Amino acid sequence: MSSEATTGAVASERPHRPHDGWRKWAEIAFFVTPALALMALFVAWPIITAARFSLYDWKGLGPLDDFVGFENYAEVLADDVFRDAVAHNMIIVVGSIIVQLPLGVAIALLLNRKMAGQGVLRTLIFVPYVLAEVIAGVIWFQLLQPEYGLVDALMNGIGLSPPEQGWLGTPEVALWVVLAVLTWKYLGLAVLLFLAGLQGVSEELYEAAQLDGASWWQTQWRISIPLLGPTIRTWCFLSMIGSIQCFDMIWVLTGGGPADATTTMATYLIDEGTNRHNYGIAGAASVVLFAIAFVMALVYQLVVLRRDTKEAAV
Amino acid sequence: MSVRTNLAPRGKRGGNNVLVYLVSLIVVAITVGPVLYGAMGGFRTNAQLAEKPTGLPDPWVTSNYSGVLSGGSxxxxxxxxxxxxxxxxxxxxxxxxxxxxxxxxxxxxxxxxxxxxxxxxxxxxxxxxxxxxxxxxxxxxxxxxxxxxxxxxxxxxxxxxxxxxxxxxxxxxxxxxxxxxxxxxxxxxxxxxxxxxxxxxxxxxxxxxxxxxxxxxxxxxxxxxxxxxxxxxxLGVADFSTEHSADTAxxxxxxxxxxxxxxxxxxxxxxxxxxxxxxxxxx
CATH class of the missing domain: 1.10.3720.10 (MetI-like)
Structure with a gap:
């Protein structure tokens, strides 16, 4: 309150009082324009363009004049490959959360104690997250090579038989293998964020629980996990947004194959756009991808994250 | 602070430290293992990789790394x-x-x-x-x-x-x-x-x-x-991997x-x- 008053006093002491309104807007424009201009040109404009492309049959040559209305959408939505791609995205969204959430919470709870080497442990767990998806993908591609790869060698060593076409070459297992590699890559982020959330839980709560004779399990179940709620919900959101855009890892590991068993919406639209020059189809797929991501984000925000803001308000 | 240090550290009760270290070890092995395998694999020949991909390279081969570092790309x-x-x-x-x-x-x-x-x-x-x-x-x-x-x-x-x-x-x-x-x-x-x-x-x-x-x-x-x-x-890594797919090391x-x-x-x-x-x- 007092600082407001001071600012007011400063303003009234200024010599050019009448110009202050104009000046303020000029200053705001000076600071904000570069960022907004860059985003308008390289974020907003391309997205609008994708939506425009989606209404035309355009192969990248000549003017954009073959208007087809919603035909591209009809084609995309009727395409089994695209439908499967949406399903694969959903499997990755749900699978990532189902696997990483309990594992991440469990590991974070285990590591959330004073122990020797904790710093080193955290760093090591975070290593896969720091690597580029491409680099992680190439390493796993080598590990998973049929016959010569380490995974097959280890399995043969203990008498198990890996799939004949290789892990990434067998349509029935390829998507699950990709999901496993994604889990490997992103589990560290979940652990790290959950650990950070646990650091925020006040020490007194644990002490009080211990004095009341609560067991370690009771303390974790009744105190740590409920208080981790907001962090978990935010992590789920980040994970969902990442899964819906999934591209790099799949492009490196399988390229969407075998037999389109691992396509996602992003690999589908890149394939249509760059390899086949079906810009209309790619545009329609982009809009569908954006619509799905947007609706998911909105629903999640309204249903799940609102609880956090409400709770904070109460 | 002094009061706090006298109390048991958070979560110590009922926690079995051996178990904790064991789980940590497994987690670290899984997260870092593939990366280490990649680094070690670079010190092997392709024949060594096919024959015995685990353990330490024997002998250590540096030609893969020196090849990459002396190449311009x-x-x-x-x-x-x-x-x-x-x-x-x-x-x-x-x-x-x-x-x-x-x-x-x-x-x-x-x-x-x-x-x-x-x-x-x-x-x-x-x-x-x-x-x-x-x-x-x-x-x-x-x-x-x-x-x-x-x-x-x-x-x-x-x-x-x-x-x-x-x-x-x-x-x-x-x-x-x-x-x-x-x-x-x-x-x-x-x-x-x-x-x-x-x-x-x-x-x-x-x-x-x-x-x-x-x-x-x-x-x-x-x-x-x-x-x-x-x-x-x-891009270089991805392309190198496809162009030299036979040269795992x-x-x-x-x-x-x-x-x-x-x-x-x-x-x-x-x-x-x-x-x-x-x-x-x-x-």
Whole structure:
């Protein structure tokens, strides 16, 4: 309150009082324009363009004049490959959360104690997250090579038989293998964020629980996990947004194959756009991808994250 | 503090430390194992890899690594990656801190709406824009296959996170310094430059590191925009892997060297990256 008053006093002491309104807007424009201009040109404009492309049959040559209305959408939505791609995205969204959430919470709870080497442990767990998806993908591609790869060698060593076409070459297992590699890559982020959330839980709560004779399990179940709620919900959101855009890892590991068993919406639209020059189809797929991501984000925000803001308000 | 140290450390009760270390060991083995295998694999010949892929290399072979390091392509890719990441970071941070300043420190109509523009920007998947971006950059702007052609769009996509992290950071700075400078007759731009910017350095470094690492690891946009000698390391690694698919040891050596810069940067700036991510989650 007092600082407001001071600012007011400063303003009234200024010599050019009448110009202050104009000046303020000029200053705001000076600071904000570069960022907004860059985003308008390289974020907003391309997205609008994708939506425009989606209404035309355009192969990248000549003017954009073959208007087809919603035909591209009809084609995309009727395409089994695209439908499967949406399903694969959903499997990755749900699978990532189902696997990483309990594992991440469990590991974070285990590591959330004073122990020797904790710093080193955290760093090591975070290593896969720091690597580029491409680099992680190439390493796993080598590990998973049929016959010569380490995974097959280890399995043969203990008498198990890996799939004949290789892990990434067998349509029935390829998507699950990709999901496993994604889990490997992103589990560290979940652990790290959950650990950070646990650091925020006040020490007194644990002490009080211990004095009341609560067991370690009771303390974790009744105190740590409920208080981790907001962090978990935010992590789920980040994970969902990442899964819906999934591209790099799949492009490196399988390229969407075998037999389109691992396509996602992003690999589908890149394939249509760059390899086949079906810009209309790619545009329609982009809009569908954006619509799905947007609706998911909105629903999640309204249903799940609102609880956090409400709770904070109460 | 003294009271606290006398009490049992958090979670100690009922926790079996042997079990904890065992689980930690397994987790670390799984997370770091593949990376170590890659690094070790680079020290083997392909024959050794086929024969006995586990354990320490016997004998250690350095020809894969020296081959990569003496070949020109690795260094070309590394220079491209570095220049593009530096331009991306500079543009994103300078424009981002500028935009965050009035959003944090001015009172004006439509401020929250303007901030929402950046928050919404977080939701736009880059994949949606990539095909038109490719056409925009190569045909309309004539910047296909250039450093700037990749760096500017990347900076644009990094801006939302930069602003969203920096705004609360700038809001938390004490008002008194700013006011004192204004009383002394400094302009708002002068205040921003001489006072706010130096004070917000920790936050700026956090967003800079995030922007740099994101650019360094980026794949989809460089994949569409860069060819031949302009390729970045991730593209180089992916292409090397497909072109030399029979030379597993060579691929592993190339990949291992390519991941060293990101790992070193991460280890050096670990705290900044972690706090930045936490800020992003809590904000």
């Amino acid at each position: 690795f260094w070309t890719y590394a220079v491209n990656s570095t220049v593009i990441a530096v331009i991306t970071t500079l543009v994103a941070v300078v424009f981002g801190v500028m935009a965050a300043y009035p959003l944090a420190r001015y009172k004006f109509k439509g401020r929250e709406a303007l901030f929402m523009v950046f928050v919404l920007g977080l939701l736009f998947p880059a994949a949606v824009a990539v095909i038109p971006l490719f056409i925009l950059v190569t045909r309309d702007l004539g910047m296909g296959n250039t450093w700037w052609g990749v760096a500017l769009p990347q900076a644009a996509f990094a801006l939302p996170l930069t602003v969203v992290i920096l705004r609360p950071f700038l809001m938390a700075l004490p008002r008194e310094l700013e006011e004192a400078a204004l009383i002394d007759g400094a302009s708002r731009i002068g205040v921003f430059w001489r006072i706010m910017l130096p004070l917000s350095m920790p936050g700026v470094i956090t967003v800079a590191v995030l922007a740099f690492v994101t650019s360094w690891n980026a794949y989809i946009l460089p994949l569409l925009l860069l060819q031949d000698d302009m390729r970045t390391l991730p 060579g691929v592993l050596a190339f990949t291992t060297i390519a991941m060293i810069p990101a790992l070193v940067l991460f280890l050096a700036l670990q705290r900044r990256i972690v706090s930045g991510l936490q800020g992003a989650v809590k904000g």
